[in-house]
Amino acid sequence: MAASPARRPHTGRNRNQATRQAILDASLDLLISGEAAMTMESLAAAAGVGKQTVYRWWPSKAAVLAEALSGRARDLVPAADTGTVLGDVTAFLAAMFRSANQPGVGRALRMIMAEAQTSPQAAQVLRAYTAGRRQALRTVLERGVDRGQLPPDADLDLIIDQAFGFVWYRLLVGHAPLSRRAATDLAKRLLPPCGA
Amino acid sequence: MAASPARRPHTGRNRNQATRQAILDASLDLLISGEAAMTMESLAAAAGVGKQTVYRWWPSKAAVLAEALSGRARDLVPAADTGTVLGDVTAFLAAMFRSANQPGVGRALRMIMAEAQTSPQAAQVLRAYTAGRRQALRTVLERGVDRGQLPPDADLDLIIDQAFGFVWYRLLVGHAPLSRRAATDLAKRLLPPCGA
Amino acid sequence: MAASPARRPHTGRNRNQATRQAILDASLDLLISGEAAMTMESLAAAAGVGKQTVYRWWPSKAAVLAEALSGRARDLVPAADTGTVLGDVTAFLAAMFRSANQPGVGRALRMIMAEAQTSPQAAQVLRAYTAGRRQALRTVLERGVDRGQLPPDADLDLIIDQAFGFVWYRLLVGHAPLSRRAATDLAKRLLPPCGA
Amino acid sequence: MAASPARRPHTGRNRNQATRQAILDASLDLLISGEAAMTMESLAAAAGVGKQTVYRWWPSKAAVLAEALSGRARDLVPAADTGTVLGDVTAFLAAMFRSANQPGVGRALRMIMAEAQTSPQAAQVLRAYTAGRRQALRTVLERGVDRGQLPPDADLDLIIDQAFGFVWYRLLVGHAPLSRRAATDLAKRLLPPCGA
DNA sequence: CGATAAGCGAGACGGTACGTCTCGTCTTTGA
DNA sequence: TCAAAGACGAGACGTACCGTCTCGCTTATCG
Numbered sequence: 001m002a003a004s005p006a007r008r009p010h011t012g013r014n015r016n017q018a019t020r021q022a023i024l025d026a027s028l029d030l031l032i033s034g035e036a037a038m039t040m041e042s043l044a045a046a047a048g049v050g051k052q053t054v055y056r057w058w059p060s061k062a063a064v065l066a067e068a069l070s071g072r073a074r075d076l077v078p079a080a081d082t083g084t085v086l087g088d089v090t091a092f093l094a095a096m097f098r099s100a101n102q103p104g105v106g107r108a109l110r111m112i113m114a115e116a117q118t119s120p121q122a123a124q125v126l127r128a129y130t131a132g133r134r135q136a137l138r139t140v141l142e143r144g145v146d147r148g149q150l151p152p153d154a155d156l157d158l159i160i161d162q163a164f165g166f167v168w169y170r171l172l173v174g175h176a177p178l179s180r181r182a183a184t185d186l187a188k189r190l191l192p193p194c195g196a
Numbered sequence: 197m198a199a200s201p202a203r204r205p206h207t208g209r210n211r212n213q214a215t216r217q218a219i220l221d222a223s224l225d226l227l228i229s230g231e232a233a234m235t236m237e238s239l240a241a242a243a244g245v246g247k248q249t250v251y252r253w254w255p256s257k258a259a260v261l262a263e264a265l266s267g268r269a270r271d272l273v274p275a276a277d278t279g280t281v282l283g284d285v286t287a288f289l290a291a292m293f294r295s296a297n298q299p300g301v302g303r304a305l306r307m308i309m310a311e312a313q314t315s316p317q318a319a320q321v322l323r324a325y326t327a328g329r330r331q332a333l334r335t336v337l338e339r340g341v342d343r344g345q346l347p348p349d350a351d352l353d354l355i356i357d358q359a360f361g362f363v364w365y366r367l368l369v370g371h372a373p374l375s376r377r378a379a380t381d382l383a384k385r386l387l388p389p390c391g392a
Numbered sequence: 393m394a395a396s397p398a399r400r401p402h403t404g405r406n407r408n409q410a411t412r413q414a415i416l417d418a419s420l421d422l423l424i425s426g427e428a429a430m431t432m433e434s435l436a437a438a439a440g441v442g443k444q445t446v447y448r449w450w451p452s453k454a455a456v457l458a459e460a461l462s463g464r465a466r467d468l469v470p471a472a473d474t475g476t477v478l479g480d481v482t483a484f485l486a487a488m489f490r491s492a493n494q495p496g497v498g499r500a501l502r503m504i505m506a507e508a509q510t511s512p513q514a515a516q517v518l519r520a521y522t523a524g525r526r527q528a529l530r531t532v533l534e535r536g537v538d539r540g541q542l543p544p545d546a547d548l549d550l551i552i553d554q555a556f557g558f559v560w561y562r563l564l565v566g567h568a569p570l571s572r573r574a575a576t577d578l579a580k581r582l583l584p585p586c587g588a
Numbered sequence: 589m590a591a592s593p594a595r596r597p598h599t600g601r602n603r604n605q606a607t608r609q610a611i612l613d614a615s616l617d618l619l620i621s622g623e624a625a626m627t628m629e630s631l632a633a634a635a636g637v638g639k640q641t642v643y644r645w646w647p648s649k650a651a652v653l654a655e656a657l658s659g660r661a662r663d664l665v666p667a668a669d670t671g672t673v674l675g676d677v678t679a680f681l682a683a684m685f686r687s688a689n690q691p692g693v694g695r696a697l698r699m700i701m702a703e704a705q706t707s708p709q710a711a712q713v714l715r716a717y718t719a720g721r722r723q724a725l726r727t728v729l730e731r732g733v734d735r736g737q738l739p740p741d742a743d744l745d746l747i748i749d750q751a752f753g754f755v756w757y758r759l760l761v762g763h764a765p766l767s768r769r770a771a772t773d774l775a776k777r778l779l780p781p782c783g784a
Numbered sequence: 785c786g787a788t789a790a791g792c793g794a795g796a797c798g799g800t801a802c803g804t805c806t807c808g809t810c811t812t813t814g815a
Numbered sequence: 816t817c818a819a820a821g822a823c824g825a826g827a828c829g830t831a832c833c834g835t836c837t838c839g840c841t842t843a844t845c846g
Contacts, residue, residue: 016817016818019817019818037314039805039806039807040806040807040808041805041806041807042806044819048819049818049819050818050819050820050821051807051808051809051819051820051821052808052809052810052817052818052819052820053817053818053819055808055809056817056818110313111313111314113309113310113313113368114309114310114311114313114314115310116368116369117306117307117309117310117368118233118307118310123370126369127369127370127371130369130371131371134371155381155385157372158378158381158382158385159385161362161365161366161372162358162361162362162382162385164361164365165358165360165361165362165363165364165365165366166357166358166361166362167361168361168364168365168368169357169360169361169364169365170357170361172309172312172313172364172368173312173322173323173326174319174323175323175326175327175330176353176357182354185351185354186354186358189351189354189355189358193389194385194389206794206838206839207793207794207795207838207839207840208793208794208795208796208837208838208839209794209795209796209797209836209837209838210795210796210837210838210839211795211796212796212797212837215796215797235826235827235828236827236828236829237826237827237828238827240798244798245797245798246797246798246799246800247798247799247828247829247830248796248797248798248799248829248830248831249796249797249798251829251830252796252797402789402790402843402844403788403789403790403843403844403845404788404789404790404791404842404843404844405789405790405791405792405841405842405843405844406790406791406842406843407790407791408791408792411791411792429706431831431832431833432832432833432834433831433832433833434832436793436794440793441792441793442791442792442793442794442795443793443794443795443833443834443835444791444792444793444794444834444835444836445791445792445793447834447835448791448792502705503705503706505701505702505705505760506701506702506703506705506706507702508760508761509698509699509701509702509760510625510699510702515762518761519761519762519763522761522763523763526763547773547777549764550770550773550774550777551777553754553757553758553764554750554753554754554774554777556753556757557750557752557753557754557755557756557757557758558749558750558753559753560753560756560757560760561749561752561753561756561757562749562753564701564704564705564756564760565704565714565715565718566711566715567715567718567719567722568745568749574746577743577746578746578750581743581746581747581750581782585781585782586777586781586782598812598813598820598821599812599813599814599818599819599820599821600811600812600813600819600820600821600822601810601811601812601813601820601821601822601823602811602812602813602821602822603821603822604811604822604823607822607823627800627801627802628801628802628803629800629801629802630801632824636824637823637824638823638824638825638826639802639803639804639824639825639826640803640804640805640822640823640824640825641822641823641824643803643804644822644823
């Protein structure tokens with residue numbers, strides 16, 4: 001077994017994971033405090049880090065946010081198995097709502113979305129992030145199809161976009177809360193006999 | 197009959213509606229051309245207007261966009277009466293999708309949404325705009341309730357947020373098109389027997 | 393012989409001298425208070441007057457200042473006759489120094505000078521003003537020549553520019569005061585046997 | 589020997605002297621061409637530099653001008669030693685007149701003076717500049733005292749302010765030229781037996 | 785007596801420049 | 816080679832004034 005792919009064994013100082021983490025932490029701090037818009041400059045300053053270091057690790061502000069945020073989000077969405085699709089979807093939505101209600105997470109999501117409307121890189125980050133989330137929900141739904149709790153011809157894409165659309169819409173416009181009750185009601189409305 | 201409240205009737209040169217319209221037109225032109233982000237400077241230049249004049253009429257970029265856009269949107273959504281809720285909602289969604297698919301309108305909506313995440317004024321503009329649109333859909337749905345085509349206890353807020361959430365989500369993320377077919381399918385999924 | 397030049401005798405409302413005076417007064421108030429730079433807008437506002445009215449009476453800011461100021465200066469410089477050139481010049485300088493030391497007058501002079509460096513109209517106003525002042529001093533000096541207290545070939549221009557140069561220099565740079573003592577000493581230095 | 593005061597030795601990119609010089613050069617170019625008033629924006633553009641960079645090096649327009657100009661002025665006024673005060677002062681004045689007659693230098697001086705009347709920073713710059721010039725002339729005069737060509741009780745401040753006042757007055761008002769002849773005549777009038 | 789013509793306060797308008805802010809890149813020094 | 820610091824070109828931001836141009840009104844003079 002030749003170690004061909006890693007040609008040059010490595011020289012120079014190693015990247016400092018602590019630095020990386022400091023940036024992620026600082027980004028969440030800034031978002032949670034919410035005193036001012038998070039700029040690359042304020043982020044670097046808050047992390048006690050050079051701007052270049054931020055750019056070395058991530059290509060754009062949105063990428064930082066996406067990572068800071070996915071670190072938080074990961075443990076919150078284990079896609080539990082409650083035995084029924086309705087239960088699973090309700091649990092999924094409830095977890096998602098809870099997460100989005102955390103000030104830092106909600107603000108981060110909103111900033112990523114905002115950035116994505118102007119910056120192509122941010123758009124890509126957003127696409128990747130949302131694709132991952134959609135896949136998670138799709139998995140839950142497909143389990144329901146396997147169990148026979150959902151018809152095999154159900155349009156999962158439509159259901160998924162309705163679910164995430166609802167969350168994002170309330171998050172971005174802020175006209176109504178993402179309450180526990182809303183999660184329950186929404187789950188019911190998403191699943192058959194709808195659109196039968 | 198006291199006429200006290202209106203003390204000084206008005207002095208000074210009148211605001212020039214043509215100027216105002218020139219700015220709105222220029223903003224749509226810039227959005228549709230989409231060559232670069234619309235800045236207040238490029239907008240003023242394109243309209244052949246001083247920057248101050250733009251700020252005299254609108255407090256923020258988002259406010260200009262919202263107005264430019266609602267001017268367009270108004271005639272597109274006449275909330276036609278087709279006899280059935282399903283028909284009405286389908287028509288409503290189809291019109292909305294068509295409008296959002298126009299390059300200028302879609303881009304304007306996305307920029308307003310982006311601005312609203314950082315600027316409080318933009319957020320207010322967005323709230324006003326979305327409230328108007330929600331009311332339009334609510335009117336359509338209430339007509340359905342009156343006709344007995346929708347149960348009187350239907351949670352209209354949920355339906356409405358699902359509908360607009362879907363549109364905005366696809367518009368902002370761009371992972372899937374707002375096709376005619378999607379409008380039809382979505383309409384079916386929004387109305388009972390869903391969530392019964 | 394028709395009286396062609398004055399064709400139409402005049403119609404319309406008469407110019408209001410009170411308005412004119414209000415502007416001059418306001419300009420001095422602004423200068424004396426010295427809180428901020430005197431702009432045409434602040435001047436009009438302080439005088440309770442439309443901007444156009446100021447421009448109707450004077451072509452430029454400097455013209456207003458020059459007039460506001462010459463109104464003040466007039467009575468201060470009667471070019472008294474003390475019997476000797478030295479006495480006359482000393483009195484002239486002392487009066488000039490005293491006038492320039494008044495906060496409003498000094499500031500007005502400085503602003504006119506500043507304006508004159510960029511605006512041609514202001515330059516013209518300044519030229520007219522300074523020419524008048526130079527003429528006043530020249531009259532005093534010529535009286536000295538007539539009396540035989542100054543040689544007939546004395547270079548009055550040089551003396552005059554030295555005198556006014558001294559005042560303006562100290563006024564504009566502000567490194568040394570225009571004291572009573574300085575007036576006396578300067579007067580002595582300006583007159584023969586200097587440069588004999 | 590404590591090395592305490594200079595803690596952090598310096599990090600970050602060094603200031604680029606070439607950039608600095610480009611700005612100074614551009615400022616003189618703009619002044620000499622004299623097509624329009626020198627603005628910070630035109631200056632930055634002419635130097636091929638961001639506006640911020642100009643502000644990084646100098647706090648105000650006047651500061652740039654003062655520096656651009658003192659760079660020029662330095663070599664022009666070597667305070668030559670001709671053996672007599674009269675000769676030295678004549679040379680000093682002649683050099684000063686010659687310098688002020690250069691279009692760029694004269695314009696720069698006038699603009700600094702104008703700026704100094706409104707901007708405190710510019711005033712400070714002007715004070716520093718004029719103080720340096722006064723010191724130069726004072727040195728010449730003191731040499732005269734040492735040589736016994738000037739009485740030890742001569743009021744040098746008065747002589748100095750007369751000299752510079754004359755120059756500035758003619759420069760700012762522009763009613764008479766700063767000719768070679770004027771330099772000679774002025775020098776004679778500045779020195780004893782004047783004010784004896 | 786109108787009709788006509790200013791004068792006037794107010795303020796909109798097209799401009800220009802201001803000084804600040806952020807972006808993403810580049811360069812220096814020390815670790 | 817990495818990292819902190821920060822200079823740099825670029826350009827948008829929102830504000831301040833400029834001088835001109837209407838507005839709706841008031842006040843004078845003339846036919």
